[in-house]
Amino acid sequence: MKRVGIVFGILFLFIVLFVFISELVSPKYSIHLVEGGMIRDYYLENTHHDVLFLGDCEVYANLNPMNLYENYGITSYVRGTSQQLMWQSYFILKETLHYETPKVVVLNVNAMRYSEPVSEAYNRLTIDEMKWSKEKIEIIKASMTKEENFFSYLFPILRYHSRITSLTDEDFTYLFQKKKNTHNGFLINQNVKPYTSFPTERPLTQSDFSPIDYEYLDKIRVLCEENKITLVLMKAPSLYPYWYPEYEENIKRYANTYQLDYYNFLEKIEEIGIDYQKDTYDGGLHLNLTGANKLSTYFGAILKEKYSLQDHRNDDKIKEVYEKKLREYYKEVES
Amino acid sequence: MKLRKIFILSLLGLCLLGCENKETVEESFALKYQNQTFTLGEVFSKEKYGEELSYSEVSSCAFEGLDKTYRYSDFEVTTYPIDGEEKVAVIYFLDENIETTEGLKISDSLQKMLDLYGTDYQKEDTMYQYQKGNTLLKFIVSNDTVISIEYVLEI
Numbered sequence: 164m165k166r167v168g169i170v171f172g173i174l175f176l177f178i179v180l181f182v183f184i185s186e187l188v189s190p191k192y193s194i195h196l197v198e199g200g201m202i203r204d205y206y207l208e209n210t211h212h213d214v215l216f217l218g219d220c221e222v223y224a225n226l227n228p229m230n231l232y233e234n235y236g237i238t239s240y241v242r243g244t245s246q247q248l249m250w251q252s253y254f255i256l257k258e259t260l261h262y263e264t265p266k267v268v269v270l271n272v273n274a275m276r277y278s279e280p281v282s283e284a285y286n287r288l289t290i291d292e293m294k295w296s297k298e299k300i301e302i303i304k305a306s307m308t309k310e311e312n313f314f315s316y317l318f319p320i321l322r323y324h325s326r327i328t329s330l331t332d333e334d335f336t337y338l339f340q341k342k343k344n345t346h347n348g349f350l351i352n353q354n355v356k357p358y359t360s361f362p363t364e365r366p367l368t369q370s371d372f373s374p375i376d377y378e379y380l381d382k383i384r385v386l387c388e389e390n391k392i393t394l395v396l397m398k399a400p401s402l403y404p405y406w407y408p409e410y411e412e413n414i415k416r417y418a419n420t421y422q423l424d425y426y427n428f429l430e431k432i433e434e435i436g437i438d439y440q441k442d443t444y445d446g447g448l449h450l451n452l453t454g455a456n457k458l459s460t461y462f463g464a465i466l467k468e469k470y471s472l473q474d475h476r477n478d479d480k481i482k483e484v485y486e487k488k489l490r491e492y493y494k495e496v497e498s
Numbered sequence: 499m500k501l502r503k504i505f506i507l508s509l510l511g512l513c514l515l516g517c518e519n520k521e522t523v524e525e526s527f528a529l530k531y532q533n534q535t536f537t538l539g540e541v542f543s544k545e546k547y548g549e550e551l552s553y554s555e556v557s558s559c560a561f562e563g564l565d566k567t568y569r570y571s572d573f574e575v576t577t578y579p580i581d582g583e584e585k586v587a588v589i590y591f592l593d594e595n596i597e598t599t600e601g602l603k604i605s606d607s608l609q610k611m612l613d614l615y616g617t618d619y620q621k622e623d624t625m626y627q628y629q630k631g632n633t634l635l636k637f638i639v640s641n642d643t644v645i646s647i648e649y650v651l652e653i
Contacts, residue, residue, distance in 0.1 A: 196561075246559055362556065
């Protein structure tokens with residue numbers, strides 16, 4: 164009996180040590196590569212969101228939920244991640260529905276251009292910090308490149324063990340408590356880098372999107388229908404990579420077929436008031452804070468009017484939560 | 499006796515061939531243009547490539563480092579950062595005034611491309627891709643005419 168106890172004790176210690184080392188060597192996404200931590204921030208939310216934004220960096224850099232609340236009382240969350248692919252958007256939406264059912268889902272369509280997983284590095288930023296669920300298993304399976312294997316997601320130590328010799332202060336400081344870097348999924352960037360030019364536009368080799376992208380766009384649409392969510396498509400006003408006229412036609416055709424609203428903000432740059440000499444932090448790929456606020460103010464008016472979203476500024480519970488959020492937001496803006 | 503000599507000589511020949519193969523450097527596509535050879539993966543320098551007409555930078559969504567693109571009169575060079583150096587990743591033709599080392603230019607026919615490079619390509623929609631080592635030579639063809647030429651390093 165005593166021997167069994169010792170065996171279990173050793174086994175328990177081994178498991179504790181394994182989990183500890185695994186946590187230690189895994190990236191913390193708190194100071195560096197903060198984009199990898201955005202997906203986990205959502206799990207800290209404790210109030211409902213009327214609007215959910217899905218997509219790649221064109222949503223988390225360009226749309227500011229704090230602005231939408233301040234100006235319109237709209238509660239929203241950006242579940243965007245770096246180079247989020249269509250199948251990733253689908254599984255993230257599916258996961259979100261375990262927590263809440265938004266009234267409107269806004270999907271940025273830039274990722275329709277990618278027909279296969281792009282790189283492990285981007286997969287990691289989207290997937291590593293997701294909570295374990297059926298959707299996490301499915302998103303891993305759908306996203307892995309040929310060189311990746313499922314077990315490296317299940318046991319991060321298999322992937323990150325080599326970091327043991329290059330650990331930094333960040334790995335120890337945020338070992339047990341990771342840092343929250345977003346404001347309802349929005350990542351603030353106040354730098355200014357004016358637009359100059361981009362590489363020459365390449366001819367398209369394929370004018371239509373890949374079947375797998377349509378397959379997941381269909382799945383997102385059906386999932387929204389089943390949950391009585393209004394699906395809205397958008398293209399953020401990012402100047403690069405080029406949004407080809409053929410892409411635009413494809414999306415318009417899809418939106419018409421299924422009677423979805425589609426907003427291409429590239430066509431509204433002047434109306435929104437975006438100045439690419441001031442409102443971008445990387446020469447026109449992403450908007451900075453002033454640009455994101457201009458786009459959010461413009462889009463917020465449409466969302467509020469067209470989808471009859473409630474003004475939550477008079478709702479005491481929501482007001483209390485958002486007052487705290489706004490204090491944190493302005494603290495970062497003014498720092 | 500004669501047969502033994504032939505056998506020994508053949509064996510020696512095979513050994514020499516084997517040695518020669520070991521020393522063979524992996525082939526790659528390179529661009530010869532105006533008496534210079536531009537190689538993918540080489541360190542980019544303005545001494546060699548000259549002063550650009552324009553320049554642009556593209557950052558990634560999350561990772562550090564910039565892809566830099568230098569535009570010249572006939573082609574564009576995109577570099578990538580690695581270990582503190584800037585290396586050539588892409589050479590993209592801008593017009594018909596420049597041709598590949600083997601003699602193909604934008605506006606040439608698909609048949610000329612096949613005559614020069616053969617049929618050992620990978621085709622993806624309208625793009626024909628030839629590979630040598632870790633370098634790719636990509637042609638986009640429209641209406642049997644080459645409309646885009648690009649040298650790409652597989653990183």
